[in-house]
Amino acid sequence: MVSPIRSFIEADALFNQNGTSLNLVRGFPGKGIKVWGCRTLDNLPGSPWRYIQTRRLVSYIEAHITRLGRAFIFEPNNAITWMKLKGQTYNWLHQLWLKGGLSGTQEERAFDILLGVNESMSEADLRAGKMIMKIKLALLIPAEFIELNLTFDARTGITGLN
Structure with a gap:
């Protein structure tokens, strides 16, 4: 049997220590032991990176669009190539928006590609x-x-984030 590190009475003192968020590991009757919370250590007010789901979705989008872009690395770096990549990216983001992955009632309020x-x-x-x-x-x-x-x-064949 594992005993808790802190008692339930002391648990209130754990919240917002040093201004950071905590995701507690708790036991729930009938559900087992679960991580309870979804915040990252970025606790700045208004920061989009406060939630794990945001980071995971952005990482997924980065990975998918990077895969799309790799097909165009050795194409001529001109308006035709840009239009093709932009079109494929648009179609994919449009589908993500339709599935509810992006906020906004209109596309232009959900995403933009430059x-x-x-x-x-x-x-x-x-x-x-x-x-x-x-x-x-x-x-x-x-x-x-x-x-x-x-x-x-195109010179190195490497893709990445700035």
Whole structure:
């Protein structure tokens, strides 16, 4: 048998120590032992990264769009390639929005994709062989966006976040 580290009476003192969030491990009758909570250690007011679900969804979106972009790494870095990648990304984000993964009653309040010179990259980025995509996502509140910057580098074949 495992005994608790703190008694129930002392548990109130654990909340908001040093201003951080805690996800307690608790036993629930009939359900077993569960992690109770969903917050990260980022406890800044208004921070989109306060919740584990937000981080997990953004990581999933980054991974999927990075996979989409890898197909275009060795394509010419021009408007046609940007339109193809932007279209595939749009279709995927649109489906995610329809399934309820993004907030907003209209697409433009749920996500936005920027890809092109003077939108997401400069002429210097273009000459350096970089294709940079900026994606704005409304995860918690419509029209309040988390911005992702994905870079696809044709010279090295490496993709990554900025």
